[in-house]
Amino acid sequence: NTEYLNCIIKGHYLCCIYKKLGFYHLLTIDLISKKTNHIKISNKMIYIDFPSLSNLDICNPKLIFNVYGNLFPNKIYELNCVTNQLKELKSYKITNYDETKYGEKLIHVNKELCITMLYKKDKLKKNMNCLLKGYGAYGENEYPYFDSNIISLLNRGFLHCTAHIRGGGFHGKRWYDEGKLLHKMNTFNDFIECSKYLIKHQYTNKDKLAIWGRSAGGLLIGAVLNMKPELYKLAILGVPFVDVLNTMKDKSKPLTTEEYKEWGNPHNKKYETYIKKYDPMLNIDTNKDYPNIFIYSNFNDTLVSYKEPLKYYLKIKEANVFKNKEKDIMLNINLKYGHTQSSKRYESIDEEAIYYSIIIEKLK
Numbered sequence: 001n002t003e004y005l006n007c008i009i010k011g012h013y014l015c016c017i018y019k020k021l022g023f024y025h026l027l028t029i030d031l032i033s034k035k036t037n038h039i040k041i042s043n044k045m046i047y048i049d050f051p052s053l054s055n056l057d058i059c060n061p062k063l064i065f066n067v068y069g070n071l072f073p074n075k076i077y078e079l080n081c082v083t084n085q086l087k088e089l090k091s092y093k094i095t096n097y098d099e100t101k102y103g104e105k106l107i108h109v110n111k112e113l114c115i116t117m118l119y120k121k122d123k124l125k126k127n128m129n130c131l132l133k134g135y136g137a138y139g140e141n142e143y144p145y146f147d148s149n150i151i152s153l154l155n156r157g158f159l160h161c162t163a164h165i166r167g168g169g170f171h172g173k174r175w176y177d178e179g180k181l182l183h184k185m186n187t188f189n190d191f192i193e194c195s196k197y198l199i200k201h202q203y204t205n206k207d208k209l210a211i212w213g214r215s216a217g218g219l220l221i222g223a224v225l226n227m228k229p230e231l232y233k234l235a236i237l238g239v240p241f242v243d244v245l246n247t248m249k250d251k252s253k254p255l256t257t258e259e260y261k262e263w264g265n266p267h268n269k270k271y272e273t274y275i276k277k278y279d280p281m282l283n284i285d286t287n288k289d290y291p292n293i294f295i296y297s298n299f300n301d302t303l304v305s306y307k308e309p310l311k312y313y314l315k316i317k318e319a320n321v322f323k324n325k326e327k328d329i330m331l332n333i334n335l336k337y338g339h340t341q342s343s344k345r346y347e348s349i350d351e352e353a354i355y356y357s358i359i360i361e362k363l364k
Contacts, residue, residue, distance in 0.1 A: 003172040008050050011061030013081040017048050022106070022114060022170050024048045026065070028081050037084055041077070044069050044104060045116060047143040064089070070118055070144045071099045094148065102154060109197045112171060113190055116142070116162045117203070118150065123157040129363045130159040130204035132195060136167035136187040137216035138262060139176035149352050156360065159203060165190035165220075181264050182274050188223045195224075195231050207233050210359050214238030215304060215339065222280025222312065225290060232291040234362040236355060239297050239304045239339055242280040242312040245272065255303065281312055286319040292362050293329045294355070298337040306333050330358070 005024075006017045014029040024047050026039040041048070047068040054064035061081040068074055073092035079085070101122070107115040119128075131153060135142065142162050150160050164170035167179025167187040179187040195211070198204050209232050213221040218240020225235055241247070248266045250256055264271030276282055293316070297309040313331040321327040332354075334341075342348045 001171065006050055008055055008063070009058045010055065010063045010081055011059060013061060013063075015050070015063050015079075015081065017050070017065075019172070022164065026079070028063075028079070028084075030081075039079060039084070039086065041067055041086075042069065044071065045106060045144045047145065068143065068145050070104050070116065070146065071102045073146045097148075097151065102151070107197070109194055112175075113166075113193060114164045114170065115194050115198070116144075116164065118154060118160040120154040120157070123154070126202040127205050127208060128157060128159050128203065129208045129210075130161060130198060131210050131212060131359060132161045132163060132191075132198065133212050133217070134163040134165055134191045134194075134220050135213060135215075135217040136163075136165040136179055136191065136220050139167075139169040139173065141169040149349075149356070153356065153359070158359075158363075159198075161194075161198065163191050163194040165194070180262055182270070184263070184274070185278060187220060188227060188278060191220060191224050192228050192231070195228070199231065206231055208363055210234040210236065210363055212236040212238070212355075214240070216241055218242060218304075218309075219244065219280060223278045223283070225293070226278075226280060226283040226285065226288070229288050229290045234292045234294070234359060235290075236358070237293070237295045237309065237312075239301055240280075240295065240309050240312070241304050243308045244279045245275050245282060247308065248275065281315065284312075284316050284319070288319065288321075290316065290319050290321050290327060290329075292327045294332075294358050295330065296332045296334070296355075298339065298341070299333060299335045300337060301339045303339040309333075328362075 002018055002020045004016055004018045008015050012031045014031055016027045018025050018027060026048055028037045049066050051064060051066060063079040063081060065077055066074055067077060075088060076090040078087045078089050101120060103121050104118050107117055142164055153160055165187050166175055169176050211221055211232055218237040221235050221237050222240055222242045245266055248256055248263055266272040266275055295309050295313055297306040299306050317329050322329045341351055
């Protein structure tokens, strides 16, 4: 269960970042004496990396590394490999923010499936409003990182949860392999299991649970909505990959053939049959009790064409719950951006504010 991610030489020490059971650790090995030293940085979930420019002098036994966390901005540390002395060189302070007022926990849904939960300590209670996010593709890790926007939700009494589902890289390559190709259904089942766990243990309930995923995470949300729509109050699909079979059959698209290793080649019957089981577009059922849905996309998106979410919206809005105005369905196609939204600071904040305002409104 140990995965070594990066190594660097400093003096006669080999410095390694490794991940075990989803947590990141730092290890130094004296190449002369063979003595090893495990460096404890924090009791919280963190991510570590080595800035290459700060460690160009390999003869210097002082190691510079970055530490990232969910509830604090980036910190820079120096480790003297000879003395094992650890020194904080720089931390970024935020006015009127006190990280001690917030908490995080890693919840084990089962032996390996986990949820990272963030909350404000004085707001913690049963059956809270909850936002559950997921991705579960390409072996991507949900690295701990500080997003100041999340704090506004925590201050309003929300739980912010991230599901570390198969298809992602939380437990390394095996975790990724168990959620791709002919094992892709594991990704959606894991997310549903996380949702049920939060409801069963009264962290939240069906009327207070919102889910959000973008890109391949939008595929996740689309598939989950067809499987268990009754679990949720609101679903947000960002630049969602929701027309899987049609897209993967079109070899003229530049990304299609490269994506065969992730989803499978649908020109092969076994992959075509499997993709049909979860394709969000193909499994829409107009009689199902879908939650409120908000979809956003961008006109200049070259990774997931705006035509996909538009086509999905036009089909799913014919569901009875939307036609009868029992639930709301919304679509926003921005005419300026590409796949990653705006790169302008204030425009990006405005976009996030729109998404959060919808979450707050629907879960009030």
